[in-house]
Amino acid sequence: MTVRVLIVEDEEFLADAIRTRLAMDAIAADIVGDGDAALEAAAINDYDVVLLDRDIPGTHGDDVCRTLAADPESPAILMLTAAGSLDDRVGGLELGADDYLSKPFEFPELIARLRALNRRSFTSLPPVLERRGVRLDPFRREVTVGGRFVTLARKEFAVLELLLQAQGGVVSAETILEKAWDENANPFTNSVKVTISNLRRKLGDPSIISTVAGVGYAITEESDND
Template sequence: MLVVEDETMLADAIAEWLRRESFAVDVAYDGDAALERLGVNEYAVVVLDRDLPVVHGDDVCRAIVDAGGETRVLMLTAAAAVRERVAGLALGADDYLTKPFALVELSARVHALTRRARPAAPPTLRRAGIQLDAARHEVRRDDRHVALSRKEFAVLAELLRADGAVVSAEDLLERAWDEHIDPFTNVVRVTMMKLRRKLGDPPVIETVPGAGYQIR
């Protein structure tokens, strides 16, 4: 996710709320910084304030649409008039939320847009005796509850979504951590060790040398 909001406290509050739901979140406080991040990273959803300094939110939205990717835009604004909402959607925004708003509603809309940003996955992912319920944020293995941290949950979800394919450590860093993570860190390996320990025996996560990880 990318949160673009010039009100620093609000931007940080939105980012922290989404991180609690296991999203990897970057933050930009003006339109120019947002365009820089969009030029480097591929985001599933951009939570975009319309009234931004330096580069207006409308121009950021146009740039996202013109890029032709699968990024979805949730536009935020203090303007509640119907014509303002229509104008925002006409720019190519996928959804519109007026301020003030409840964070629980924002996250529900983000979840909905995420499902549209890539091929839809079932609400409950199952493989090799593991059951992951994204909505309830619960994991079970062979009917045993498994308590996971947010990052462990996010990593396991990516492995299950891959449906048996290999997922590289680089892809896991991109999808489960934010832009501040050191690309040379061993955090993926450490997280994988903890995840394997919590899932128990027999082991289900395999390491594919030089390629990544998979759940057969």
Template sequence: MRVLLVEDHEELALTVAAGLRREGMAVDVVFDGRAALERTAANDYDVVVLDRDLPEVHGDEVCRALAGGGSRARVIMLTAAGAVSDKVSGLGIGADDYLAKPFAFAELVARVRALGRRSVPALPPVLEHEGLRLDPGLRVAMRDGRRLALSPKEFAVLELLLAARGAVVSAEQLLERGWDEFADPFTQTVKVTISRLRRKLGDPPLIETVPQAGYRI
């Protein structure tokens, strides 16, 4: 899952981003609304964690732009304004969820994951295919009852392939959705991750390489 965190309090932003990365998410961070609009125009995010009171461009305007521009990204507002009227207005301008500061980090993670599942088409909380079972919430992957020891990136790639439901996913799409902005598009990162994932999944093989196109389950 790829997340954009928009928060003008730099220390808080970096702390939250580090925590989300430990949960296996690919996270980009910006500190103002203008940068948020630039990033969302250039990248395909699953979830945007959006502070409401931002410099340059207010969070409300960022939210309206995403909702009105057809962005697939789900928006969770993360703000100190926690009154019912604030929540109502935030949801009214296009936010999908609203979490007031201070917040429990575990709750933020749960809400981000829930929004990430609300893609088109919507995904179930547990992904399954021919003996393979992946639970993104618990970060558990099993095959035929055997728990798989996957790295965060291996887990992310497997989740993306299962979510595609048999469709081909290109290496570029895997890199875009599974890694953050610092990933080098010219490396063999995806190919190496797929190779390691195949070894851990075992036989019979589940991941098919589609020449000149990508990979699929």
């Protein structure tokens, strides 16, 4: 599923490396370097998962975890730490973390855990999304249309995933921008419109993506081209 992540990590090189690797899988991520900034960012933005380093400046990672976990509307928490003992893992989970990953880690495992955490909030959705002849596998990063493989850019993949997740519901341009881009995205940009246009072209005719005027975009059972 499309995932927007908050990376809470004070090691700048590692944080940048994680964000770069996530971007390769069409996962948008923001970075903060301390606990106070983490709580502020989580209160402002709609994140799906917080990748939380346990030992960070300011408000300690344990307290950040405890505060976020107390809110039933908070994002999932994947705690990240160099301490990998059983007691450390149990302690992190008892604080309210949803999962725990020790440093050093392999990026494929990190991405799989992030997607698994996000999928829990979409319990009615299967791992592979299908609608109107389009099949999207988020783990293999594959899209087929009527059995034909289609190559999509990262943002195109992320937007298509969001539309398929909605199961026929309308997704606003604002939601697409928030989920598929990061906090640096210009809210007045036409990136969403351009990406939708590119998706329609690559998925072929007749277009399965309809525009609901003044509302957003949808993949319905009988979608009309706009």
